Amino acid sequence: MTKTAIPPILLVGFGKMGGAMLAGWRERGLAPSVAVDPQLPLPPGPEVTVVADAAAIPADFAPAAVVLAVKPQNAAAVLPHYARYAGKAVMISIMAGRTIAGLRAVLGEQAAVVRAMPNTPAAVRQGITVGCAGPGVTAAQRALADTLLSAIGKVAWIDDEALIDAVTAISGGGPAYVFLLAELLEQAAIAQGIPADLARLMARQTVSGSGALLAASPEDAAALRRAVTSPKGTTERALAVLMAEDAWPALVPRAIAAATERSRELSGG
Ligand SMILES: NC(=O)C1=CN([C@@H]2O[C@H](COP(=O)(O)OP(=O)(O)OC[C@H]3O[C@@H](n4cnc5c(N)ncnc54)[C@H](OP(=O)(O)O)[C@@H]3O)[C@@H](O)[C@H]2O)C=CC1
Numbered sequence: 401m402t403k404t405a406i407p408p409i410l411l412v413g414f415g416k417m418g419g420a421m422l423a424g425w426r427e428r429g430l431a432p433s434v435a436v437d438p439q440l441p442l443p444p445g446p447e448v449t450v451v452a453d454a455a456a457i458p459a460d461f462a463p464a465a466v467v468l469a470v471k472p473q474n475a476a477a478v479l480p481h482y483a484r485y486a487g488k489a490v491m492i493s494i495m496a497g498r499t500i501a502g503l504r505a506v507l508g509e510q511a512a513v514v515r516a517m518p519n520t521p522a523a524v525r526q527g528i529t530v531g532c533a534g535p536g537v538t539a540a541q542r543a544l545a546d547t548l549l550s551a552i553g554k555v556a557w558i559d560d561e562a563l564i565d566a567v568t569a570i571s572g573g574g575p576a577y578v579f580l581l582a583e584l585l586e587q588a589a590i591a592q593g594i595p596a597d598l599a600r601l602m603a604r605q606t607v608s609g610s611g612a613l614l615a616a617s618p619e620d621a622a623a624l625r626r627a628v629t630s631p632k633g634t635t636e637r638a639l640a641v642l643m644a645e646d647a648w649p650a651l652v653p654r655a656i657a658a659a660t661e662r663s664r665e666l667s668g669g
């Protein structure tokens with residue numbers, strides 16, 4: 401018998417993030433669901449009916465949750481087609497920047513909206529999602545959202561919606577910064593004369609192995625960093641470059657501030 405831990409979902413936008421969430425839900429056991437995307441990507445499996453637009457959703461389909469995973473710039477055009485589910489299903493938006501008030505202005509005041517910010521490790525159920533429940537979200541709806549989001553990784557809830565812009569910058573986009581590090585390590589290895597295949601393996605395994613160690617260890621990140629850094633050794637030399645005042649300690653906060661500001665800009669446009 402198929403395990404269905406996840407109730408029927410209507411997934412609107414089946415791109416990189418929506419697709420990653422769907423992969424996580426399917427692995428967990430997904431009740432028959434519908435995904436809408438004009439791209440009609442590869443059939444994702446028998447439990448998901450893929451349709452090109454809202455008009456093609458079976459009339460009798462009654463989702464427990466509608467997950468809005470289109471680009472924020474498409475929200476104004478796409479959302480009105482889903483207002484008919486508001487008041488019945490909990491509406492879970494993962495769109496960067498789009499506020500609960502802005503979503504309810506389009507979906508109707510009866511819409512129970514959860515604004516959530518996941519990340520792509522959801523595809524392997526290693527994501528982190530931070531959620532914020534809007535007005536009218538019942539305890540049962542919040543519990544349902546928690547079930548859905550827990551199926552793709554860790555979940556935290558906050559009351560102050562304004563913090564979601566910074567969440568977007570840190571954990572929403574964070575995987576990109578980690579993947580950039582893997583790219584740069586690989587390139588630096590090649591520049592030092594290491595064969596490309598080995599450079600790729602070393603970079604990937606160093607990033608994923610460090611992540612696994614961080615996840616498994618009770619130590620904080622700084623302690624794990626110090627454990628690598630032998631006094632007067634090689635790592636110390638590299639960290640002197642990376643931790644210089646104008647290097648990562650300045651660049652990372654600047655990058656996060658830029659992304660946070662962009663999330664705020666996306667609230668309206
Ligand atoms: N990527 C990430 O790591 C994260 C993304 N997010 C948020 O998730 C959302 C999606 O991002 P992402 O997956 O990267 O973007 P994608 O462009 O990969 O996915 C969005 C998908 O929605 C499709 N789409 C466009 N119009 C409609 C429509 N009318 N109905 C249904 N689907 C439609 C797009 O098709 P087409 O290409 O033709 O437009 C595309 O396939 C964004 O709001 C983003 O802010 C949140 C956290 C992390």
Ligand SMILES: O=C(O)[C@@H]1CCC=N1
Binds near residue numbers: 496568572
């Ligand atoms: O780059 C973006 O706008 C989205 C939100 C967080 C990750 N990707």
